[in-house]
Amino acid sequence: MHELRSNLTKDKKSKIVLFVLDGVGGIPYPKLTELESAKTPSLDKLVKKSETGAHIPILSGLTPGSGAAHLSLFGYDPLSYNIGRGILEALGLDVHVTDKDLLIRGNFSTAKGNGAKIIITDRRAGRITTETNKRVIKILQSKIKNIDGVGVEFIPGLEHRFVCKLKFKRKLESTESMIVDTDPEEVGVPPLAPKNINKKSLKVSKIITKLISLIRIALKNEKRANYVLLRGFSVFPKIPTIQSLYGLRAASIVTYPMYKGISKLVGMTPLRVKGSSIESQVQTLKEEFDNYDFFYFHIKKTDSFGEDGNFREKIKVIENFDKQLEKVLKLRFDVVCITGDHSTPSKMKSHSWHPVPVIINSKNSFYGTSKRFTEKECIKGMMGLFEGKNLMNFILAHAEMLSKFGA
């Protein structure tokens, strides 16, 4: 699909913006979804002139992680390009990564007991501040620099999050990074062992086991951040860039490390945003409008409030986005696409498999099928229910950037 679409790409310049409202989709709670409850006059107006549909991020019934869902939106088959959370976090934190590095996403956590009797009491160490995080990282880095000849580097993230980079002396295969996540995803139980999933990952598994023991000792005087949960073990993936595939100069306007990471992975230039509000992101879009063809504009808070089960605040983020939309439309993009990467129903407090509404506004839109940017309205549209990895087909088609297929 990927190659096919790339071969059809024409050398036509268009201005495209893709808004991803993270986790925007919902389920009725109790009668209406977040999108159905939100007052969105600008969106309502835009939808009436847009082509609509709903995308299935990965496959029917599969709930995606954010990385996989985003790859899909950018046109990559998420089943072929499975990218670990470790690499995404690292890229988002501007960590320099080579093909000799193994990246791990870490959470500081609180545990009691020792050895085989360790019990996790808080998976996020009470969400310590970023300042505390930086202090604890310094302790770790001063005490752990090398395990069995492999260099160890710790990089602080936001709150309880950090990245650990293992620096090998040779190129790594992706199979070597296949290690079981240690996060048990509940408290009151022991962490999982970082077992190797295949023979090739045995060596790495042993290093990780040692790493965790050393960290436990190094953090013994900490009250909250006295343990770590590790996941997303991953190496640098080979992935063609948006530029090489479609000739698009692509930029990202994001405020969270992981999304910056994934945008860099596909060759986008992350643009500087002054502040973290949607308004400041729109300001960046205005300022950089002339410099790029394709803008990926990511709004995080819809997902965060969905995960917290905060129905009202999720609605407010949607309404806030709606208020900013008028300014964006004045820029006169050739194609405006608005969707989410997946659903995060407030009722479920988690990502879900439910389809995500999509609208595409261009002069080529088949409009008139849907009245609002909601799950139920958009699924009626002419794009129908489709796999997320095909969204880029539609976007490029609306931008008149794809040649005819076949004679």
Add this chain to the structure above:
Amino acid sequence: MHELRSNLTKDKKSKIVLFVLDGVGGIPYPKLTELESAKTPSLDKLVKKSETGAHIPILSGLTPGSGAAHLSLFGYDPLSYNIGRGILEALGLDVHVTDKDLLIRGNFSTAKGNGAKIIITDRRAGRITTETNKRVIKILQSKIKNIDGVGVEFIPGLEHRFVCKLKFKRKLESTESMIVDTDPEEVGVPPLAPKNINKKSLKVSKIITKLISLIRIALKNEKRANYVLLRGFSVFPKIPTIQSLYGLRAASIVTYPMYKGISKLVGMTPLRVKGSSIESQVQTLKEEFDNYDFFYFHIKKTDSFGEDGNFREKIKVIENFDKQLEKVLKLRFDVVCITGDHSTPSKMKSHSWHPVPVIINSKNSFYGTSKRFTEKECIKGMMGLFEGKNLMNFILAHAEMLSKFGA
């Protein structure tokens, strides 16, 4: 897909029931379908709180056999796991099967003439009674025990149906069982020859030819059951169990041999049903509720009446099911899924390719899209139109048994 889903399965326990109303889907006859015509107050109420969709059993436009359609519902790709009718019937009749056996589904039939001039006059020998069947099987077994060193065993089924087991002295490959069915599917014509489809099945083909000749001679004094039509030549397939794939303790509540067979094939425990009514099946469900995680509940008569073109009786089966539904809902399953394996429109008197309505009721359902459990209403739902093999994704997702895919 299979492996992917299996890898994502979490160790969470849920109570799931999957109702399969065999051949429940229809086409307008003349204005409404069977489901549209039926009075179903309980279903109507349930649908309003359920996620809905419609499944394509195999692929667009392909009409499935029951075995293939069921495999699909249980999450197996029916194009990869092609299981013969012979093996399904044999398992349903509790025949012990090893990898050295070749199974054949047989119908007693009526023929006139001999040799190349045999003409089939009744494909089901006037639907002889099961008692007659047993008597005739005894005659066959007394006269035919061995062909070219291959053991021959006959097992009576219901009415005109039987199973023939050929016992080889070595393990068989599935290619060896690829033989043309002899049923011409019409009367007044000769049977088809049991030709080999490839070189590897030549030997078996010769044995079958001899078998048919010997049967014709053995039954020469029978008036009705004086001939046989053979089909579904098959060997024991390798198929992973539901338990091994998803950690579900699965049971089947079925009243027909073939469906018992297919449920055993995927590792379900067939439960004893006292009688053959839906009511007695529900009684079994109640009694065994605590002992299993997943119940496959099969209702046969919707299909039988559809095949007979009996629109009114098919409606009655649906209405009868509706009456039993309240009792089931009192059991408080985490997930209730109701669908069919395929459509059997009374107007067509046969299986068809038309999509089959699906509802899934759980606390995670996106409801509010469909008003009734009918073809037209369900297809509007948030599961959309999807391939049957993905149904299990949705069921496991609703049961919160699948982890996120990707980072």
